[in-house]
Amino acid sequence: MVRTVMSASDNPFYTAVAMIxxxxxxxxxxxxLSLKVSLIAVLIASLLALPLGAALALWRxxxxxxxxxxxxxxxxxPPVVAGLCVYLLLSRAGPLGQxxxxxxxxxxxxxxxxxxxxxxxxxxxxxxxxxxxxYAEQLRSLGLNQxxxxxxxxxxxxxxxxxxxxxxFGRASAEVGAVMIVGGxxxxxxxVMTTSIVLETSKGNLxxxxxxxxxxxxxxxxxxxxxxxxxxxxxxxxx
Amino acid sequence: MNASFFPPPILPSIxxxxxxTVPTLHFGQAxxxxxxxxxxxxTTLTLSGCQxxxxxxxxxxxxxxxxxxxxxxLTPSSGYVSWQEKTPTQAMVFQRPVLLRRSAINNLTYxxxxxxxxxxxxxxxxxxxxxxxxLVALAKRPARVLSGGEQQRLALARAWxxxxxxxxxxxxxxxxxxxxxxxxxxxxxxxHRNGTRIIMTTHDLHQARRLADEVVFMYGGQxxxxxxxxRFFETPASTQAGAFLRGELVG
Numbered sequence: 001m002v003r004t005v006m007s008a009s010d011n012p013f014y015t016a017v018a019m020i021x022x023x024x025x026x027x028x029x030x031x032x033l034s035l036k037v038s039l040i041a042v043l044i045a046s047l048l049a050l051p052l053g054a055a056l057a058l059w060r061x062x063x064x065x066x067x068x069x070x071x072x073x074x075x076x077x078p079p080v081v082a083g084l085c086v087y088l089l090l091s092r093a094g095p096l097g098q099x100x101x102x103x104x105x106x107x108x109x110x111x112x113x114x115x116x117x118x119x120x121x122x123x124x125x126x127x128x129x130x131x132x133x134x135y136a137e138q139l140r141s142l143g144l145n146q147x148x149x150x151x152x153x154x155x156x157x158x159x160x161x162x163x164x165x166x167x168x169f170g171r172a173s174a175e176v177g178a179v180m181i182v183g184g185x186x187x188x189x190x191x192v193m194t195t196s197i198v199l200e201t202s203k204g205n206l207x208x209x210x211x212x213x214x215x216x217x218x219x220x221x222x223x224x225x226x227x228x229x230x231x232x233x234x235x236x237x238x239x
Numbered sequence: 240m241n242a243s244f245f246p247p248p249i250l251p252s253i254x255x256x257x258x259x260t261v262p263t264l265h266f267g268q269a270x271x272x273x274x275x276x277x278x279x280x281x282t283t284l285t286l287s288g289c290q291x292x293x294x295x296x297x298x299x300x301x302x303x304x305x306x307x308x309x310x311x312x313l314t315p316s317s318g319y320v321s322w323q324e325k326t327p328t329q330a331m332v333f334q335r336p337v338l339l340r341r342s343a344i345n346n347l348t349y350x351x352x353x354x355x356x357x358x359x360x361x362x363x364x365x366x367x368x369x370x371x372x373x374l375v376a377l378a379k380r381p382a383r384v385l386s387g388g389e390q391q392r393l394a395l396a397r398a399w400x401x402x403x404x405x406x407x408x409x410x411x412x413x414x415x416x417x418x419x420x421x422x423x424x425x426x427x428x429x430x431h432r433n434g435t436r437i438i439m440t441t442h443d444l445h446q447a448r449r450l451a452d453e454v455v456f457m458y459g460g461q462x463x464x465x466x467x468x469x470r471f472f473e474t475p476a477s478t479q480a481g482a483f484l485r486g487e488l489v490g
Contacts (some may be wrong), residue, residue: 134337135337135339137307137312137331137333137337138331138333138337140312141310141312141329141330141331142350142353142354142401143353143354144353148353152339152349156339156340156341158340237381238340238341238342238381
């Protein structure tokens with residue numbers, strides 16, 4: 001991909017700027033795939049983890065504390081371990097081997113969902129539980145049961161939950177271990193920002209690796225800035 | 240600002256129907272324990288009629304607890320709390336109003352949605368209630384940036400829309416300035432005129448004198464008196480109530 005730029009300079013910042021300005025096709029493909037995989041993973045994880053986190057905040061049942069501790073612990077799940085598990089599931093001999101998903105972007109999404117899900121679920125549980133402490137009496141006075149409280153609490157916790165989802169996105173876009181194992185870093189198919197950085201580093205092309213790092217960091221910053229702006233504007237309007 | 244609050248005529252779609260008979264609430268040897276502490280001694284109490292009942296007593300007497308048991312937010316550790324016939328529609332206004340992180344009007348339409356009012360009617364009903372409580376100009380404002388008095392009026396407007404046969408109020412004016420207190424008391428009387436039974440806690444003697452038809456006096460987790468208001472204020476039966484009325488009782 002970025003071979004044209006490689007020789008341009010030993011300065012990583014110059015390299016990064018040159019890559020962005022040059023609209024290198026290879027770079028664009030890598031950036032697009034990175035964003036696509038991480039955003040889809042965060043979307044799927046959110047759809048699953050927001051209701052689960054809210055449910056954990058609202059219902060009391062045997063084993064609840066164990067589940068909370070487990071989720072909290074899984075927030076620190078090493079990406080390579082998640083990648084390995086998905087690899088075993090999807091490999092030819094694995095239980096889901098027949099679908100031929102290994103070394104595809106779908107496999108990378110699955111691995112990242114596993115990484116992001118515990119973060120969003122555990123932090124949602126905390127946010128919703130705090131809000132529930134404040135709202136519980138009023139909502140019960142209005143005649144709501146736990147199931148009907150869920151959408152209300154999720155909506156009213158929306159600003160905090162946006163930060164939670166961003167934390168999940170940060171995890172997804174920054175990790176390399178899982179996508180490396182299940183994606184395989186195949187050029188043009190499953191190569192993303194982080195795996196490119198690993199590859200360029202191992203090749204000794206440090207300016208390019210650093211340049212890619214700067215591009216990745218800039219992208220994540222832009223996405224976080226947008227989310228922050230949306231949240232602050234809405235907060236000012238809605239109190 | 241108070242003069243504009245309750246202009247006749249009352250709009251028919253949101254005024255509670257005149258309730259001929261409000262169901263009677265029974266406490267039968269109801270007690271409440273929390274973590275090994277007895278917060279309410281076994282209490283037998285009958286609250287009947289469409290009255291304004293003021294639950295009085297110093298801090299920590301168990302007023303709020305009694306009210307939460309009555310409203311069903313808590314269940315007694317022993318004994319029972321039950322309505323004689325079917326459970327009436329109820330609403331509660333809290334000391335610190337709990338408002339959702341939405342605009343004032345959306346707080347009202349939310350309550351209507353929850354109680355099953357069809358979507359197309361909600362906005363008009365909410366606007367009528369805002370008008371009634373002098374909040375129309377603030378309809379679009381975030382509920383949680385309103386002043387304390389405005390928030391409490393919004394909470395009352397929400398309760399109004401629920402059309403309750405029984406309205407519970409837990410120290411609704413304790414954090415408000417005199418004008419806002421007057422607005423809340425006017426609203427309480429407006430509810431009562433429309434046939435809503437009032438059950439309210441306060442430790443403000445003057446407020447109790449202004450509002451009460453009957454008084455439940457509590458001290459140390461016990462109901463010591465349940466008497467018509469005039470008798471309570473003139474000749475309290477218990478020494479604690481006497482001391483409370485003279486301002487000598489510390490909770």
